[in-house]
Amino acid sequence: MPIENNLAQNQAQGLQLIVPNLHRRYSGVTATNRMVAPKLAGMFRAAWLGPHAPDGIARIGFAELLKLWRHRTPLIWHARRNDEMIAGLLLRSLGWPLKLVFTSAAQRHHTALTRWLIRRIDAIIATSALSAGFLKREATVVMHGVDTDRYAPPPDRAAAFAEAKLPGRYAIGCFGRVRAQKGSDVFVDAMCRLLPRYPDFTAVIVGAVVPEQQGFANDLKARIEAVGLQSRIVITGELEIEQVQRWYQRLTIYAFTSRNEGFGLTLIEAMAAGAALVASRAGAAEFVVEDGVTGVLTPPGDVDALVAALEPLMRDPASAAAMGMRARARVVEKFSLDAxxxxxxxxxRTLV
Structure with missing residues (x-):
């Protein structure tokens, strides 16, 4: 078995950290996990269990995991979902010497099952103070970071936009799965009103349309067709992460339109890439964005407010570029992966 892809047998007894990812579907939780795991692997002997393993961390298979029963020293098991907490608790009950950590991004009251699981976890991390307030127990607030080298402004944003072969000179984007929770409809409705006034802009929705949301996506396409903007409101579908990063570099403005979020990683990804930001007050937006300085905050689900916040930036792309530079500086200072x-x-370290 290749050492670069699997945990080498002679490293097993020195293992300190297991990063489980038990979901096959790629999600925001997976994305945040993938970004920070290689950094943690630089500090601890770590292995990734499950699909979507990033570079920079060893991988451990389920067969190898079974061999760690009665491991000599405690292992950190860092869960981010209910099923990963359940798996960790089950393994511990059967003899694996696990110290369980759970990261919660939810900004809502938890289900009875989740509350039961959380009470049995050794340490809890919340991605914002708001998330911590729903946990009913002590938690450490650790906000997400972003790889500011990978998510960086392009050398030439105009050239980056031109390679997409879209109409106009500037792009305004909204990233994430196409669904109501992400506010995709709010973005489309705002674009249907604004794009006819600003012919230099094209709007881009980067994200998957999952089968259960196909009706919602079809409705959005019907709205776009009704105003004749099919060539200027583009829905890309699901893309590889490298392509998503390139799309960030093409943006002059980013619209974060979620109605509710755990954290909202696209906030700091877009800011790191130097895009001006208009963000709904969802997820961690109020903790991340300095309103009027590194972005503009709006009420969730409010098309009128989104239009009012976007229009000055679309009218003055130079002002948008300056806001993007300030946003980039804030992320570098406050929201790095190292932090x-x-x-x-x-x-x-409090556990082992």
Missing amino acids: EANQIAAVY
């Missing part, structure tokens, strides 16, 4: 990893590592 996130160091704070998570401090939680681990």
Whole structure:
């Protein structure tokens, strides 16, 4: 078995951290996990269990996991979903020496099952103070970080936009699965009103249309066709992560339109890439964005407010570019991956 893809047998007894990812579907939770895990692997002997393993961390299969029964020293098991907490608790009950950590991004009251699981976890991390307030127990707030080298402004944004072969000179984007929770309809409705006034802009929705949301997506396409903007409101579908990163570099403005979020990683990804930001007050937006300085905050689900916030930036792309530079500087200072990893590592060290 290749050492670069699997946990080498002679490393097993030195293992300190298991990062489980038990969901096959790629999601925002997976994305945040993938970004910070290689940083943690630089501080602990770590292995990734499950699909979507990133570079920079060893992989462990389920067969190898079974061999860690009665491991000599405690292992950190860092769960981010209910099924990963359940798996960790089950393994511990059967003899695996696990110290369980759970990261919660939810900004809502938890189900009875989740509350039961959380009470049995050794340490809890919340991605914002708001998320921590729903946990009913002590938690450490660690906000997500972003790879500011990978998510960086392009050398030439105009050239980056031109390679997409879209109409106009500027792009305005909204990223995430196409569904009501992400506010895809709010973005489309705002674009249907604004794009006829600003012919230099094209709107891009980067995200998957999952089968259960096909009706919702079809309705959006019907709205776009009704105003004749099929060539200027583009829905890309699901893309590889490298392509998504390139789309960020093409944006002059990013619209974060979620009605509710755990954190909203696209906020800091877009800011790191130097896009001006208009964000609904969902997820961590109020903690991340300095309203009027590094972005503009709006009420969730409010098309009128989104239009009012976007229009000055579309009218003055130079002002949008300046806001994007300020946004980039804030992310570099406050929301780097190194900062996130160091704070998570401090939680681990209280347990082992």
